[in-house]
Amino acid sequence: MSLHHYLFLSAIIFCIGLYGVLSRKTAIGVLMSVELMLNAANINIVASSSYLTKGAIPGQIFTIFIIVLSAAETAIGLAIILSIFRLFKSIDLQKIDSLRG
Amino acid sequence: MSEGIIFYGIALVAVVSSILVVTVRNIVHAVLFLALFLLSIAGFYASLRLDFLVVVQVFIFVGAVVVLFLFIVMLTFKISDFSRTMSNRQRRLAFAASSGMLFFLILALAKTNAFNNLYKQNAPASLRELGTELLTTYVLPFELVSLVLLVALIGAIIIAKKEK
Numbered sequence: 001m002s003l004h005h006y007l008f009l010s011a012i013i014f015c016i017g018l019y020g021v022l023s024r025k026t027a028i029g030v031l032m033s034v035e036l037m038l039n040a041a042n043i044n045i046v047a048s049s050s051y052l053t054k055g056a057i058p059g060q061i062f063t064i065f066i067i068v069l070s071a072a073e074t075a076i077g078l079a080i081i082l083s084i085f086r087l088f089k090s091i092d093l094q095k096i097d098s099l100r101g
Numbered sequence: 102m103s104e105g106i107i108f109y110g111i112a113l114v115a116v117v118s119s120i121l122v123v124t125v126r127n128i129v130h131a132v133l134f135l136a137l138f139l140l141s142i143a144g145f146y147a148s149l150r151l152d153f154l155v156v157v158q159v160f161i162f163v164g165a166v167v168v169l170f171l172f173i174v175m176l177t178f179k180i181s182d183f184s185r186t187m188s189n190r191q192r193r194l195a196f197a198a199s200s201g202m203l204f205f206l207i208l209a210l211a212k213t214n215a216f217n218n219l220y221k222q223n224a225p226a227s228l229r230e231l232g233t234e235l236l237t238t239y240v241l242p243f244e245l246v247s248l249v250l251l252v253a254l255i256g257a258i259i260i261a262k263k264e265k
Contacts, residue, residue: 001108001148003219007210009112013119015203020123022195023188028128028173032135035166036119039142050149051219055226057234060154064235067161068246072253074166078173079261085177086263094189 006047013040025093027081031074038070107148115141124188128174136167150225 013036020033042063049059088096118138125131139162146154226234235243 001104003216011206012116015199016119016123018202019195019199023192025189032122032131036122043145046149050222054223056223057226057231060151060231061235061239063154064157065242065246067157071161071166072250075169075257076253078169079257081173082176082261
């Protein structure tokens with residue numbers, strides 16, 4: 001299993017997540033697709049570090065930080081979605097367009 | 102040989118579940134497929150023999166983030182929302198953009214020679230070495246990330262509080 005396999009897989013999952021971010025109608029769908037992209041980046045970093053560095057330590061540490069930060073960002077994003085739902089009574093992103101000129 | 106079968110099996114589960122996350126109509130199904138995807142990513146960490154990352158992934162992503170998603174789905178969805186489609190108007194443009202990006206990424210990866218002779222994974226470090234590195238070489242991001250978590254905790258509580 002060479003490094004190429006992991007990098008191709010990471011690219012595929014990243015682009016699937018990109019499609020999800022651009023095409024989902026609810027904000028929760030967008031956040032889930034962002035999780036997909038972050039995990040694809042994690043796979044990339046971990047595989048590169050496992051093949052290229054000694055002991056795979058930088059990749060693991062980087063991945064731990066990315067996991068922690070993505071969990072924090074997801075928590076805040078979901079709190080924002082909750083307060084938006086209270087205001088607009090709907091989570092359809094096409095209806096939340098107060099800022100549209 | 103068996104390593105190849107394991108890798109392709111987990112890769113198949115990961116890709117199929119990620120496609121299902123972005124296309125199903127029912128949002129609860131999408132969250133459950135996200136949980137399956139995160140478990141398959143943990144399987145990849147296991148195939149690279151990184152045991153600490155497997156545990157961290159399952160605990161934090163599957164055990165906390167997915168549960169948080171389910172809570173928010175429970176709080177913000179009406180029952181009538183479940184049968185409508187979940188893709189917005191720019192679906193075709195999104196598909197074109199993301200497949201274009203995938204094409205260029207795979208082209209770049211196939212043409213490069215930088216990763217040619219890498220067939221052997223290095224032995225991963227033990228947990229003791231990982232902890233030592235985390236607290237000596239990488240202590241600054243470690244402390245900053247704890248600050249970020251504190252701010253995220255306080256911010257999420259304040260944002261989601263009911264207005265009196």
